[in-house]
Amino acid sequence: MGGRRPAADLRRGRPVPRPRECRHGLGLHLGRGGTGGFRRRSTGPGGPDHAAEHSVKAQRTRDRILSAARQAFAERGYDGASVRSIAVAAGVDQALVHRYFGTKQELFLAATELPAELGAAVGRVLRLPDDQLGEGLVSAAVRMWDSEVSDALISTARTVIASPEGAPVVQDLLFGVILRELPGRIDRYGHTRRRVALVVTQMAGLLVARKLVGVEPIRSMPAEEVAALVGPTVQRYLTGDVATPEVDTPEPGPGAGRD
Numbered sequence: 001m002g003g004r005r006p007a008a009d010l011r012r013g014r015p016v017p018r019p020r021e022c023r024h025g026l027g028l029h030l031g032r033g034g035t036g037g038f039r040r041r042s043t044g045p046g047g048p049d050h051a052a053e054h055s056v057k058a059q060r061t062r063d064r065i066l067s068a069a070r071q072a073f074a075e076r077g078y079d080g081a082s083v084r085s086i087a088v089a090a091g092v093d094q095a096l097v098h099r100y101f102g103t104k105q106e107l108f109l110a111a112t113e114l115p116a117e118l119g120a121a122v123g124r125v126l127r128l129p130d131d132q133l134g135e136g137l138v139s140a141a142v143r144m145w146d147s148e149v150s151d152a153l154i155s156t157a158r159t160v161i162a163s164p165e166g167a168p169v170v171q172d173l174l175f176g177v178i179l180r181e182l183p184g185r186i187d188r189y190g191h192t193r194r195r196v197a198l199v200v201t202q203m204a205g206l207l208v209a210r211k212l213v214g215v216e217p218i219r220s221m222p223a224e225e226v227a228a229l230v231g232p233t234v235q236r237y238l239t240g241d242v243a244t245p246e247v248d249t250p251e252p253g254p255g256a257g258r259d
Helices: 048-080 083-090 094-101 104-112 114-125 130-145 150-162 167-178 182-189 192-213 223-239
Strands: 026-030 036-040
Touching: 048 083, 048 094, 048 104, 048 150, 083 094, 083 104, 094 104, 104 150, 104 167, 114 130, 114 167, 130 150, 130 192, 130 223, 150 167, 150 192, 182 192, 182 223, 192 223
Parallel strands: none
Antiparallel strands: 026 036
């Protein structure tokens, strides 16, 4: 009964195969008790290193698309910037843009990043006392306009001004996300809808004057100075008297309606 017999499967009497390299980056691993199981290697097309590299490349592609989209929307507005031109500027296929972002509207929202940025800023302002809301809103808005998200804000402003298709998207974004908490904050003063609309009108005009048209001295004025000058007007819209004065209509006199 010469040399040692190889380990055998007690149920079938068959030799247990020795571990060997398998195709596609898999290898046989024998654990305790001689039981077999497959373990994926850390390298190769299916390994975690490959997955991490793919994730990094995908993020870089997304960033290139977003950068091209911000520039296109800022320069040409919503209607003038096509998905195809954005794809060309980013150096990718148009289908890849749709794969990452879906529709043009979804790409626009992703490129502007307005909800997270402005929504958070407005939320901080709304924690101020009532009599500081006006100046706080103006100061926060101007500082945001002058920050790194300036291109996104400019593209949004151009969309509102020039794009029938894109304007509803911006309105939903503005009233549904950014200013969502404002009506509840000032509701006790009455005329809530009117107040919010007046604030938006004032701030939109200020944005156009400072960032699109470049009206001096508004364009180069420090943010705190703009807030000190425009804040009282916004404050009146928020908490002051905005009721429409009743105007008595005079009775028609003799000759009324004649040239």
